Amino acid sequence: MYFNNPSPKARIYILTVVALCLLLFSTRSFLHVPKDDQGSTSLFSLPTLSNPSLKSTTKPPWLLITSSASDDFQRRLLVRWSWVSLFQRSGIFDHIFAVSSTDPVLLPLIKKENETFGDILLLDHIEDTAWTANHIKPFEFFKKVTTEGWKGRTYDFVSKVDQDSFVDPVRTWNKYLKGRMGLSGIKKDRVMMSMPHDEFCQCPAPQGGFYTLSWDFAKLIGRLYAKMEKPEDIEQEDCMAGRFPTDAGEQYEFVPMDTEESFDVVGEKGNAIARDWTKGQVQRGHLSNVSKAIFFHQMKEEWKWLAVKELFDEDGWVPNRSSRAQT
């Protein structure tokens, strides 16, 4: 996910290519790209990013934040044009990227990207390294967003999503979060929802690829992080997300996702399979066979985004619908 330091020449070359791609793709998003009549195998024939009339009238209760590597402009495009644009019309969520960088060459490019998309939360006091990304960055962005808000707004729930995760927020919302909106106390304000990672972390802890917190709970975790006496001793992010409130004696409800809903995508192009991410590593068969999936992980290659995107439309899981239509 993180490049080893390329030579200065290679770096300038990479950045130039990226800037050109960005320009090209952003131009395409404003022109109306004609719909592909063949049933769209193209990722880029999706509807444009947002529907202004819908956006201005709804106040989504949920903010999803993809933690993204500073120089991975292309991955951010894949995320925007796959699950984000596919499900955004539901009106239940806003999506942004958290990017950290102190690199004087990258910073202006990231700001330029944000002028087009307006979806980047920048942490310009944190270097972008594998260590920061896996230890402190999520707490830094939870802290920042829950104290400053996003575009002046606060939300009911906030999620951290990895940049190699594809999620279905609509099913997640309907199954796990919607019903909590009418509740109060722990069941509303102190929720941690994820695949459980307890065995590894030895406390109720989330899987780092996708987890959701009540807004106020994320704020609390941000405060506990900021108060750490020995910040250098911080462990892996996913364990710390559980350890901060557990060690502080704070109560919360851990809402576990079902194992049938979460998969690593492995295998070959055209023959990808879903595998349990758990230590059991059970093969679940062909991608089209995991009809309860709401969270795909290990989405490192571009073809995986295309393959998984094809399983969904804005109403949900496509293979199910065709089988229902036939019966």
Ligand SMILES: *[C@@H]1O[C@H](CO)[C@@H](O)[C@H](O)[C@H]1NC(C)=O
């Ligand atoms: C990105 O754009 C949004 C929307 O205009 C703005 O709220 C945010 O502060 C911008 N982020 C950066 C890093 O400029």
Ligand SMILES: *[C@@H]1O[C@H](CO)[C@@H](O)[C@H](O)[C@H]1NC(C)=O
């Ligand atoms: C679909 O999944 C079931 C159980 O999870 C498995 O028994 C079956 O072999 C899978 N089929 C395919 C085509 O992968």
Ligand SMILES: *[C@@H]1O[C@H](CO)[C@@H](O)[C@H](O)[C@H]1NC(C)=O
């Ligand atoms: C799709 O079908 C499978 C198998 O019948 C079922 O378990 C699953 O819940 C269905 N998914 C949806 C979204 O209806």
